[in-house]
Amino acid sequence: MSEHITLITGSKEEKYTSLLPQIKALIDGESDVVANLANVSAVLKSAFDFFWVGFYLVKEDQLVLGPFQGTVACTRIAYGRGVCGTAWKEEKPVLVPDVMEFPGHIACSSLSKSEIVIPLIKEGKVWGVLDIDSDLLNDFDETDMKYLSLISTYL
Numbered sequence: 001m002s003e004h005i006t007l008i009t010g011s012k013e014e015k016y017t018s019l020l021p022q023i024k025a026l027i028d029g030e031s032d033v034v035a036n037l038a039n040v041s042a043v044l045k046s047a048f049d050f051f052w053v054g055f056y057l058v059k060e061d062q063l064v065l066g067p068f069q070g071t072v073a074c075t076r077i078a079y080g081r082g083v084c085g086t087a088w089k090e091e092k093p094v095l096v097p098d099v100m101e102f103p104g105h106i107a108c109s110s111l112s113k114s115e116i117v118i119p120l121i122k123e124g125k126v127w128g129v130l131d132i133d134s135d136l137l138n139d140f141d142e143t144d145m146k147y148l149s150l151i152s153t154y155l
């Protein structure tokens with residue numbers, strides 16, 4: 001396992017491309033899921049300076065806050081509620097350019113303006129979500145969707 005991450009400057013695509021093998025190396029060899037989720041949230045926060053990066057984990061009929069980087073967040077989200085609960089229910093990524101336009105969005109911080117949520121799926125079952133918030137409107141696109149979805153398969 002390598003605990004050193006090199007952050008490059010460049011386009012979003014270039015940053016993700018450089019991070020992918022590094023994240024893989026970081027995770028490989030460590031079997032503890034909390035340790036890996038904690039490190040992945042740290043890498044994404046430091047590489048992109050997103051407002052909030054973290055994980056919610058499926059526990060019975062709710063999502064419960066897991067490792068994250070950012071401000072204090074809501075701890076429990078019901079199935080189908082908010083952006084996170086929607087990604088869980090629909091079993092696919094949800095990209096929200098403007099959180100004010102998303103019915104049922106759960107505002108953990110008034111500074112959050114756009115959001116992307118990627119479900120974590122193993123053997124056909126959602127076991128958690130990766131949630132990233134930005135304090136900028138329309139900060140996420142297909143590039144984030146593509147690479148974050150790929151990263152989610154490493155976990």
Ligand code: SME
Pocket residue numbers: 052073074077081082083084085104105106107108109112115131133
């Ligand atoms: N906005 C999310 C809740 C989690 S926080 O953004 C950290 C949602 O609507 O599900």
